[in-house]
Each structure stands twice: as structure tokens, then as C-alpha cells.
Amino acid sequence: MIPRLLNLSPKSGNSVPDHTPVTLLPASVDDTAALLRRGGYVPDRALSTSLYLALTLKRPLFLEGEAGVGKTEVAKVLASTLGRDLVRLQCYEGLDIATAVYEWNYPRQMMAIRLAEAAGRGHDGALGRDIYSAEYLIQRPLLAALQPHRNGAPVLLIDELDRTDEPFEAFLLEVLSDYQITIPEIGTMRAVEPPIVIVTSNRTREVHDALKRRCLYQWLDYPTAEREREILKARIPQAGDKLSAQVVAFVQMLRGLELFKPPGLAETLDWAQALMVLDASELDRATVEATLGVVLKYQDDISRVRGDITQRGVEQARKFAAQ
Template sequence: MSTPPRTPPRTPLPATIDAAADLLLKAGYVADRALSTVVFLALRMGRPLLLEGEAGVGKTEVAKTLAAALGRRLIRLQCYEGLDLSAAVYDWNYAGQMIAIRLAEAAGERDRDAIAADVFSDRYLLRRPLLDALEPHAEGPPVLLVDELDRTDEAFEAFLLEVLSDFQVTIPELGTVKAAAPPIVVLTSNRTREIHDALKRRCLYHWVDYPDAGRELAILRARLPGVPARLSAQVVGFVEALRREDLFKVPGVAETLDWASALVELDAVALDPATVGDTLGVLLKYQDDIAKTSAPVIERLVAEARTRAEAL
């Protein structure tokens, strides 16, 4: 007789701010004191956490890291314009329902109520991220990531507020589904539009900014330990200097990590203007920004990066 698989032990929620910082760090996320504090409070108080900031500063990674560090399932709802309940909460397997109706009719079933009860049952229900997050999970309440909430419209935002207030949804054909234990909720926004005050009041809030040079270097070393130390410091120094230029979109931490990986693939051990020019498209994603970063600008920034690297 086979033994059923055992559920792995849950990682307890951190009991202090320092424990929250260590929890994130062990999973590869280097958080400052302010972010560690708000993460700790969100976990202890059971409140949703709203993270705003520029794209690429690590907002989404907070949710991913929490799920990995706590041993919880990550459920991600990627928001977009026109997102509706059928994509976010639940839908019905209409093809399966039609087949079931045809088979029931072929078998001589004439009781419409019985047919309806069968086709609008749990086996034909398609659980989308929000409903899935309310269901019980063996690992414990999951981490629900509502990513780029600012891309949706106000109607969906209002519905989400209702879900986060009671952690329940009502399915007319089945009734109300309420979470036995609320999920850990992280919402992110790139602030392409303002999130309504009513939703913000429901959440704990934190603005995720670009890290300073010391923390970005720590992030790079934690995520990419194979990058040579000299190159890591110069990469961080260059990106820090580049962010001070008049650009439409300065690179985020995600681009810093991508660029360091690209340089390692090219067997670079230190920055030089030619290599920087050849790989500038890893850092900058707009042609106008690339055009502004001319050869003389690159030479100046490389020189600054070398100087900054010595101080890191």
C-alpha cells in the first residue's frame, strides 16, 4: 500500500521586521528597512499590500519571493485593459456543458432542473485566479499577485475592492465562496493612472523606488553571484550614472540584472565603451534614449562608473 505524499511544513510568518528582511534575503530579494517593515505589517495584520513604482524596480518580485520563501503557491492575475470577471474570477466550461445537455437529452432525461443542476456543478466550473486564491490549499493560503492593477478600469477595481473586503465571491448558480483563511495579497501598479482612494485605504502602501548603489550591488550579487566582483561594481556604477541622464525611461533593476548577465555571456570582466555601446539595447528600450547615449556620453559614463566602482 502506497503512502500518500506528506505536505511540507509551512514556513512561519516572520515575528519581527528583521525576520521579514531575512526571509526575503534568503529567497534572493534585498529589501530596505521601509519595505521590510511594510511587508512584515502586511503579513502580521493580514492586509493587502499595494506596491507602486516605476517598471522594473522589483514590485512583482516581492510577491514571487514571498511565495518562494513561505512555501506558498503563487497565483498571479495579470491585469490588462478590458479584464472582466470571466477572466479574473470564474467562467463555465460551455463546451462541456453543451455535451452534457446533449447526452442527457439522448438518454431521455427531460427534467430541466436536474440537467441544470448537473451542468452548473463544480466539475464544469473554471476557476480563474481570484476564485482559485479563495480555495483551500495544502501549503496554506496562497500568495495572490494582482499585477499592474492600473491597466484595468474603475469598474473592475470596484469589484476587486469588494473581494478584498470580505475575501468572498458569489457565483449565482452555486452560491458564495468564502476563503477559510485569506490569501496573502500583493497588488502592483506602475501608476499609469491613479488607483482609487477606496482601494488604497484597504491596503498597506509602499512606493518602491530605484535602489541606491550599495543595495543594487547587493541585489546583483545575491541574484547573480557568478558575475565578477569588479564587473558587478562597474555595472552598478554605470547604471546609477545613466539614471541621471535626461532619458524617457531609465533602466530598472531588472535591466541591470539582464545587462550583467549579457556581459558575462560576452566574457567581459570590466566595462569598456565598445562593449557598452554594443549592448546598450539591453539597458535602454527606446530608440530616442539610445540615440541620446552617444559615444562621447558612453565614454563619460564608463569613466564615472569606474570611479564609482572604487567607492563601492
């Protein structure tokens, strides 16, 4: 079947207004880093490089890493700094074509058949073609992402892909390699302009190699202390240098402990925010113990850290921040 360019019924009112400034794609690795920084995201060199390549080569970017290292945030920041729409597909087990790609509007199709009957037109080929036209198609995120958008191709975020099952992954292969979708009743539809695709995975299971092969792969690690301080400064500037340095030193200490779930970057930010709310200007043992639940999410981990480890961690963090 010849792929056709996709232009379903023009949508009105659901895209961003005309005056949204559209930023051009970055022209170098450094440009990409600067772009993300403008959105409050502090990337390392590896991420800037792979993101720049993804944008330039028009390939999906596959981001893998522990929970809370800023995978989803890449897509959000990218969409806002480039002035593109963000189309998000949150994955879950059992996600199927009807919720992810498209669905036929059965009540309307039914109605059309009844109307045709009432008007005396019988069932012929024309009716079959009619009720399988774009008018009766409900678009879900993947199909919507292949549509022309007023301010350029959207950012398509396929979030936590590891939560779906293999059949859905297999379906994505067509979308990710050719930016096209095959609807049996209509044919193959290809995007005029391929969307910017970001796929994230928490690695709760291994995603199939066939899918990874179509993407650029990037592992996001916990940030270094230096980068984490920079991120904290960009995100929560009111926390101040002293508290930020202490928070980062303490969290970095926790990551070295072989906990069941080491805290991610998201937890660092939450914690700094929580400490701000409590008016803490620096760490002390009582405050840390009272707020450990913001950083650690397993009771085993919390009870292990509480007490001596907290005491030592606070002392170290203070000493470090004083330097």
C-alpha cells in the same frame, strides 16, 4: 445571503506534493527582511515593514513603482521562501470575470441537459440546481486562490493592475476586502484562509482610491547604489565586485540624466548578465556602446547617451570602483 465556506470539488494532483516544507510567517520586521534575503531579494526597511504588516494584518499589499524595480519579484520570492503556491493573475485590458474568476462549463452543461432529456427527465428545478453546481464550474486564478491549498493559503499575485480597466477594479473590491466572491447562480463564497495578496502597478494610470484604501500601500523606488550592489551580488555573484561596482555606478549615473525611460533594477541585472556573457571584466566605452540596448529601450535615450556621456560615465564608474 449567508456567505458559505468554500470547498468545491477536491482537486487532485495540481498542488505541490505533501512534503514541501511550509515555513511559518515571519514574526517581526527583521524576520521578514531575512526571509526575503533568503530568496535572493534585498528589501529596504520600508518594504520589509509593509510586507510584515500585510502578512500579520492579512491585508493586501499594493506595490507601485516604475517598471523593473522588483515588484513582481516580491511575490515570487515570498511564495518560494514560504513554500506556498503562487497564483498569478496577469492583468490586461478587457480582463473579465470569465478569464479572471470563474466560468461555467457550457458544453458540459449542455450535455447534462440533453442527457436529462434523453432519460426522460424534463426540465425541472433539480436540473437547474444540478448544472449550476461546483462540478460545472471552471476555476480561474482568483477563485483558485480562495480554495484551500495543501501547503497553506497561496500567494495571490495580481500583476500590473493598471493595465485593466475600471470595471474589473470594481470587481476586485469584494475579493480584496472580504476575500469572497459572489457567483449569482450559487451564492457568496468565502475563503477559509485568506490568501497573501500582492497587487502591483506600473502606474500607467491611477488606480482608484477605493481599491487602494483596502490595501497597504508601498512605493518602490530605484535602489540606492549600495543596495543595488548588494542585490547584484546576491543575484549574479559571479560578476565580481569590480564589474558590479562599475555597472551600478554607470546605471546610477544614467538615472540622473532625465531620460525618457531610466533603467530599472531589472535592466542592471540583465546588463551585468550580458557583460558576463561577453567576458567583460570591466567597463570600457566600446563594450558599453555595444550593449546600451540592454539598459536603455528608447532610441532617443540611446543616441543621447552614446558618445561623450558614455565616455565620461565609464571614467567615473572606473574611478568609483577603484576606491
